[in-house]
Amino acid sequence: MDRLVNTVRPYAWGSVDAIPELLKVAPTGEPQAELWMGAHPGSPSRVDRGEGGRSLAALIAADPERELGAAAVAKFGPELPFLLKVLAAGTPLSIQAHPDLAQARAGFADEEARGVPLDAPHRNYKDANHKPEMICALGEFEGLCGFRAPAEAADLLQSLGVPALTGLVEILRGKPESEALSETLATILTMTGETARTTVAEVAAAVERAAGAEPDGQFAAYAFAAREFPGDTGLLAALLLNYVRLQPGEALYLGAGVPHAYLRGLGIEILANSDNVLRGGLTPKHVDVPELLRVVIFQGGEPGVLRPVADADGEELYPAPIDEFRLSRFTLGDAARHLPGPAPQILLCTEGAARLTAADGSTLTLARGESAFLPATGTDTELTGPGATVFRATVTL
CATH class of the missing domain: 1.10.441.10 (Phosphomannose Isomerase, domain 2)
Structure with missing residues (x-):
């Protein structure tokens, strides 16, 4: 289990205080729009495995099957197929739409062939992937x-x-x-x-x-x-x-x-x-x-x-017609919950404090606003913490 150190993106439309309040840190006075959790090359999370800290993207690139699991690599390739964010809109974002996979591949190839720089303001396609997404409200x-x-x-x-x-x-x-x-x-x-x-x-x-x-x-x-x-x-x-x-x-x-x-x-x-x-x-x-x-x-x-649909184990799933990501929520009481480990997972605590216990007995406590990466070990992780709320991001295999 790895505690994540995440980057806040300061886009102009962001809220000044919403993300700082979640993280229990002082506002900077500037808009703070998105907190990124994952391995996107734009702002990969960092983890510390006793070596001074490395980006999650670099860890996955070094050994994709160890971090993501063989099944996830076979299905999605050697990269984490999702990005988790906390999004805080203080002013409106642009009206927008995203391409499907075929459109993204064709658009990216076309702009590459025409030599449009990736950072050009008029560039439409930054990559060859589609971008389905889900937003789940933490407040109104x-x-x-x-x-x-x-x-x-x-x-x-x-x-x-x-x-x-x-x-x-x-x-x-x-x-x-x-x-x-x-x-x-x-x-x-x-x-x-x-x-x-x-x-x-x-x-x-x-x-x-x-x-x-x-x-x-x-x-x-x-x-x-x-x-x-x-x-x-x-x-x-x-x-x-x-x-x-x-x-x-x-x-x-x-x-x-x-x-x-x-x-x-x-x-x-x-x-x-x-x-x-x-x-x-x-x-x-x-x-x-x-x-x-x-x-x-x-x-x-x-x-x-x-609205989330709860299963017998208390996991509340937000159903979506896509395999690259799977979002669910745990509202914890006295009972422990067990998270299966065949695929990579990111956990984010949004209320209270949650305790993770791995199969080897190691533990990690997440306070409000903190997150963790769970590699695909194939073993269960125990989740406890009465009064805590934890969001779980993973994939469907």
């Missing part, structure tokens, strides 16, 4: 997930009373679902000049008025986004998406092609080991409209809010 968490049904989106736009939106409403009401959503989004994202400035300003004023009448509803969230990104046509795109308010312990799974944005809150995020993002607004970063439109799935419907 607001986000946007998937398209509204076209009729519902039309009703929302019409309710704002902005004449400039009439054409979008007509598209949404007059065409089949996929065509209606794709044409509406394309119209919004290619809007420029005075038309864009005037329309966005009028919509921002309209959502502010609506938020005043309903200060704790969806319009308050849209008004928040409008204030953070004045003049950004992403505000119009955001109105096409479902507003979701997760309660603590609830989660969302976001597969390839699903447009989404996190607005504010603290959560546990788990994702395949990739950094491929195609943005569609609410951002100063590069927006590649044709590529985004090619990747997005234009299908409306309610977002599927996930």
